[in-house]
Amino acid sequence: MLLQTASDISSFLDEKQEFQPDDLATSLLNQLGSIVDPKPGRVFREILPLVQAASPVKMPPPNVEIKMCxxxxxxxxxxxxxxxxxxxxxxxxxxxxxxxxxxxxxxxxxxxxxxxxxxxxxxxxxxxxxxxxxxxxxxxxxxxxxxxxxxxxxxxxxxxxxxxxxxxxxxxxxxxxxxxxxxxxxxxxxxxxxxxxxxx
Missing domain, CATH: 2.60.40.10 (Immunoglobulins)
Incomplete structure (x- = not known):
């Protein structure tokens, strides 16, 4: 499921060049895209160092114009x-x-x-x-x-x-x-x- 989601996100970013992911997202997508063995333990070991080494990201302010239909x-x-x-x-x-x-x-x-x-x-x-x-x-x-x-x-x-x-x-x-x-x-x-x- 995680690998499929990462693949979908990568395809979306390829189509929408105006969206640029941050360094952590780029590293995660590249790492997940290179995994051949999709076993949960292998995936966990591959992405854990990237997540632990990531610096805190400042969240953008909420968009107050978004309303639920x-x-x-x-x-x-x-x-x-x-x-x-x-x-x-x-x-x-x-x-x-x-x-x-x-x-x-x-x-x-x-x-x-x-x-x-x-x-x-x-x-x-x-x-x-x-x-x-x-x-x-x-x-x-x-x-x-x-x-x-x-x-x-x-x-x-x-x-x-x-x-x-x-x-x-x-x-x-x-x-x-x-x-x-x-x-x-x-x-x-x-x-x-x-x-x-x-x-x-």
């Missing part, structure tokens, strides 16, 4: 969702209003926002909201620059279930292909795809 799903409301079952004929589509407030979302991140729908059989469906679905939240001081409200409609569909089951809906930020960061706890709704009624 979080979300709060307003609709579907958790209390109402567990009381009301969404019933639909299997294979057809149920439209569900979706409203959420997102704090500290940059304009450039709106295109990376995803709504993830997870069914009980572990099947996952991802929805990409339109940019027009985002609105800045108005306060007494005017429109907030980084706090937005997302209002859209999501579509649910599945084959027949024997009874109503929970479907989880959550907001995610796609940071890179195949990797998504969840911004809130999932909202749960009861969904019941029923068999087609056949007349006589």
């Amino acid at each position: 979080v979300a709060n799903i307003l609709e579907p409301c958790p209390q109402m969702s567990q009381d009301n079952v969404i019933k639909v004929t299997a294979g057809l589509i149920a439209a569900l209003p979706f409203v959420a407030e997102i704090d500290n979302l940059q304009d450039a991140q709106k295109q990376d926002m995803r709504i993830k729908i997870k069914y009980p059989d572990q099947h996952t469906h991802t929805v990409v909201p339109k940019l027009s679905d985002f609105r800045k939240i108005m306060t007494e001081q005017g429109a907030h620059e980084t706090n937005v409200k997302l209002r859209t409609t999501i579509l649910l569909s599945h084959s027949v279930w024997t009874e109503a089951s929970s479907v989880e809906i959550t907001l995610c930020l796609a940071v890179r292909p195949g990797t998504e960061l969840e911004l809130c706890k999932p909202a749960k709704i009861l969904f019941a795809p029923k068999p087609v009624r056949r007349g006589i």
Whole structure:
């Protein structure tokens, strides 16, 4: 794991020439890159002298401009969702209003926002909201620059279930292909795809 991480960091630094590691980081990466036998004891013996000989590094001041992006799903409301079952004929589509407030979302991140729908059989469906679905939240001081409200409609569909089951809906930020960061706890709704009624 450590050797793989060191390899990833070295590749990143090769691509991003503007980032220059300090002397200790350079020594550690070079030493870890030259290790052929990845046994823990060997790795420990190789890097211990470098760490012990390193001089203290002055930490840079914290960046107070960094803020955590979080979300709060307003609709579907958790209390109402567990009381009301969404019933639909299997294979057809149920439209569900979706409203959420997102704090500290940059304009450039709106295109990376995803709504993830997870069914009980572990099947996952991802929805990409339109940019027009985002609105800045108005306060007494005017429109907030980084706090937005997302209002859209999501579509649910599945084959027949024997009874109503929970479907989880959550907001995610796609940071890179195949990797998504969840911004809130999932909202749960009861969904019941029923068999087609056949007349006589």
